Amino acid sequence: MEKCRSDVNCDEGRRLGCQTFCCRLLVRLDPDERAPGDGITPAKGFVDKDPDSGLCVNFDPATHRCRIWERRPRVCREYSCNPDPLLQVVLRVGFSSLARLLRASAETKIPREAHRFIPHIDEHGKEPNNKYADKSRKKI
Numbered sequence: 001m002e003k004c005r006s007d008v009n010c011d012e013g014r015r016l017g018c019q020t021f022c023c024r025l026l027v028r029l030d031p032d033e034r035a036p037g038d039g040i041t042p043a044k045g046f047v048d049k050d051p052d053s054g055l056c057v058n059f060d061p062a063t064h065r066c067r068i069w070e071r072r073p074r075v076c077r078e079y080s081c082n083p084d085p086l087l088q089v090v091l092r093v094g095f096s097s098l099a100r101l102l103r104a105s106a107e108t109k110i111p112r113e114a115h116r117f118i119p120h121i122d123e124h125g126k127e128p129n130n131k132y133a134d135k136s137r138k139k140i
């Protein structure tokens, strides 16, 4: 998969219908990102999930934002949902479980010209600089 910018504007994504799909995925930590152990508990290589919601523990359900956005793990910085074919399904059918999403993906054919993409956060406060942006998409 193409490596690309990850500064996806998640607020805009939610307005378009994303239901925090990425923050439900397994968030692996690189070895140098592992929190120092207490000498007893082995360091873990991934971020914990909330057992009820299945979302990352750093996800704030009240604001739908990452509580540690400025220091979020590397994988969260490098991953962009835009090239992921599942994004197109999430934006149309929502998310209830990964199994249902994969099933819906197998059953849903979305033509390329109908794809929608999440804009990137612009570093300079101007229009989103997004090579994936769908220019024909109307603002909602």
Ligand code: SF4
Pocket (backbone or CB within 6 Å): 022, 023, 024, 027, 047, 056, 057, 058, 059, 060, 065, 066, 067, 068, 069, 072, 073, 076
């Ligand atoms: S660390 Fe933040 S961006 Fe990464 S999965 Fe958790 S809530 Fe989402």
